[in-house]
Amino acid sequence: MKYTNKITQTSIGLLLLIGAFQLQAQKLVDRNGQVAFKASEALFEPVEAKNQSVTAVLDTQSNEIASLALMKGFRFKNSLMEEHFNENYIESETYPKATFKGQLKDFDITGVTNQPQQVRVDGKLELHGKEKAIETYLNIGKTGDVLIITGSFMVTPDDFDISIPSIVKNKIAKEVTISLDFNLKAL
C-alpha cells in the first residue's frame, strides 16, 4: 500500500513536471520569415529589397514577439544598390542586424482562426544603432498548426540617422514601407 502511494505520488509529480515543461515550451518560431522594404519613387528605378531568412519568435504565454533580420540577407535586384545599401546607408559591417521586440495587445492564441484578425503590437525597432517605437496592427491567422503573421508599417531614414546624399534624394522615398510575412511553428 505504501509503495503504491509512493508510486502515485511520484507519477503525479512527474506529470506536474511534464505539464510545467509544456507550458514553458510555448514558443512559436519562424527561421525563414520574409521582410521586404520599399522606398521607391515613381519614374525612378525601384528601391526595394527582400530578406527571406528573418527570424521571428512568439511567446504565446507572455505574447512577447521578437524578430531579427541580418542586413546582409537583404537582396536587391540591382547589385550596385545592394552594395550601396550595405556600405553607405545601413553600414552593415558596423550594424549587422535589425531587431524588433514587442508585445501583442489583447491577444489570445486560443482564439486564432483561419480568418486573420487584426492584433495591435507595440514595440521597438532597432537598426543602424538607433531605436524607434513602433505601434502598428498585424494580421494574425492560422493554417493547420502554422501561425501566419503579416503586416506593414512605415519608417523614415531620419528615424535611424541614415542620411541620404542630395544627389539621390529624389530617387529614394522619404517614407519607407516595411512589410513582413511570418509562418510560425512550434520547433
Add this chain to the structure above:
Amino acid sequence: MKKKLILALSGLIVGVAALAFIISATLNGKHRVIADEEAVFFVPADELQYVFANDERSAGAKYMDQVIKVSGKVTDVEGHSIVLDNRVLVNLLNDATTAFQEGKELIIKGRCVGFDELLLQVKIDQAEINLK
C-alpha cells in the same frame, strides 16, 4: 551633303546606344555567384557558432559576407534549410536537393550572413552541398 548628315546621324545613334549600354551595365551590375567562388575558410559548425557567440564583432569582420565551407551533422531539415549541429542554419540554393536525413555528416559551401542571437545560430545562404 546628305551623305554627311546620314553619317553624322548614324554616328550619333551608335554613340547614344553605346552610352546607354555602358550606363545600364554599371547600374545593373551582376550579383556575385557564390557557387562559382572558392571558399576562403573551412570550419566545423560548432567552432563557427562558438566564435560568433563569443565575440560577434571580430567573428563578423572575419567571416561575414565571405564564402565559407562548414562541416557538421544535419540536426534539422525544413524546406530548403538544414541545420548543422544545431548551430548553423544553412539556406540552400533553390535547385539544391533537400533529400537529407537528420544525422548525416555534410560539408556545405555558402555565404556567411551573420549571427542570429534569437536562434543562437549562424546563418548561411546561397549554399550548396558537398556530401562527406
